[in-house]
Amino acid sequence: xNRICYRTAVMLGVCMACIVASSGCAALPSxxxxxxxxxxxxxxxxxxxxxxIKLQVTPHRGDMQRHRIPLSSGMLVEEVLxxxxxxxxxxxxxxxxxxxxxxGKRINMEIQYDRxxxxxxxxxxxxxxxxxxxxxxxxxxxPLDDLLDKIGxxxxxxxxxx
Numbered sequence: 553x554n555r556i557c558y559r560t561a562v563m564l565g566v567c568m569a570c571i572v573a574s575s576g577c578a579a580l581p582s583x584x585x586x587x588x589x590x591x592x593x594x595x596x597x598x599x600x601x602x603x604x605i606k607l608q609v610t611p612h613r614g615d616m617q618r619h620r621i622p623l624s625s626g627m628l629v630e631e632v633l634x635x636x637x638x639x640x641x642x643x644x645x646x647x648x649x650x651x652x653x654x655x656g657k658r659i660n661m662e663i664q665y666d667r668x669x670x671x672x673x674x675x676x677x678x679x680x681x682x683x684x685x686x687x688x689x690x691x692x693x694x695p696l697d698d699l700l701d702k703i704g705x706x707x708x709x710x711x712x713x714x
Contacts, residue, residue: 598622603682607632611642612690627680629663630672633688639670642690649678650685 598604603623610616621632629647633639647663664673680686 605632605680605683606685607636608685608687609636609638610687610689612692623680623682628672628677629680629686630677632680632686633665633672638688642688643667644691646689646691647672648687649680650687651681652683 598620599622604620605623605627607619607621608616609619619636629649633647638645644667645665647665649661649663650658651661652658661678662676663678664676665671666673
């Protein structure tokens, strides 16, 4: 019985290792600085003609960082946030996409990031297009602040009526 469980565990471990090894994204090699490293490695060369997106990160403290990232087919907003390490670096963030339209106008698309689940809400996890600008701003707001924001207005209104 133990031998069967051991084999199953080993096979499961090998399968998981294969999945993790094959799902890496070479498109974000210049972003380990987000993981807390002091210096980023030199940015990878982006081949001429390769479609790209831009990532603009503004921490609560520190300087804004800008990166140009090769766009891969079917790339979604959450994929960029995770691969850049932003979901681990920032406990709360505001995310939006600035997208250029064919007529030259630009639209701002708000992204709903669920901090409790550490993910972009599925209906806001847009596919990225060439030249999209993903803007990420770190927010200094605690879960208690979120709760007070949700219930704060009725309390403030009641206090004002007194």
